[in-house]
C-alpha cells in the first residue's frame with residue numbers, strides 16, 4: 001500500500017493539522033470540514049473513476065534548464081499545441097484525453113463536494129520536473145475577485161517518484177506572528193488579492209529570506225497516485241520536488257460554504 005509520509009516541524013509556533021485518508025475511509029463525511037479548515041486533505045490509494053491512468057502515467061515528463069516552475073498547460077495552451085512544443089506527442093489525442101480527464105475529475109469533485117455551488121472549473125497539466133520553488137501563497141489572476149473560495153485538487157502522475165511539498169504558516173498565523181514587526185496593520189483588508197500579495201512580500205519574500213528555510217516547514221511526501229486538496233491562497237507552501245501532476249481547480253461560491261466565516265475574504269476581514 002502506498003502511504004503518504006508526513007514530517008512535522010516541531011519548531012512551528014502553531015500545530016499543523018491535516019486530514020489523511022487512506023481509501024476506503026469514508027470520504028464524504030469529513031470532506032467539507034477538512035477543506036474549510038484550510039489545511040490539506042491527503043488521499044492515498046484512491047482511483048478516480050473513469051480516469052485514464054494508463055495514458056497519463058505513460059505520458060512523458062520534461063525538463064527545463066534549472067528545473068524551475070513554468071506555466072502549466074491550461075486548455076487554451078493545449079489548443080495551441082503546448083504539449084507538442086515540450087514533448088513529442090499527438091496533440092489531438094492529448095486534447096481528447098484532457099477532455100475526458102476533466103469529466104472524471106469533475107465527477108470526483110462532485111462526489112466529494114456536491115453541496116457547493118461552483119463558478120469555474122479548470123484542469124491543468126504540470127509535467128516538467130520541478131526542484132525547490134520559493135515558499136509562497138498562491139496569487140490568483142484578476143478574474144478572481146477573492147469573493148470565491150479557491151480549491152485545488154492535485155494528483156501525482158509520476159509512476160516512480162513521490163512529489164514532496166512543504167507547508168508552513170497560514171495567512172492568519174503569519175498575520176499574528178508578524179503583526180508588529182512588519183507593520184501589518186497597514187494592509188488593506190478589503191482587497192483579497194492585494195492583501196495576500198503584500199502579506200507574502202512582507203512576511204515571506206523579504207530580506208530575511210523567509211522564502212527559503214527560515215520559517216518552519218512540514219514536509220509531505222506524496223507517492224505516485226496520491227491526491228491532495230487544499231486552498232492554496234490560505235496556507236503557505238513550497239514544492240521541494242516533483243515531476244508530473246494534474247491540478248483541478250474550482251472556484252466555490254463562498255456563500256455555499258458550510259461555514260461562510262471561513263471564506264478567504266471573511267478570514268482576512270476578521271483578522
Ligand SMILES: [Fe+2]
Nearest residue numbers: 137138232237
Ligand atoms: Fe502554489
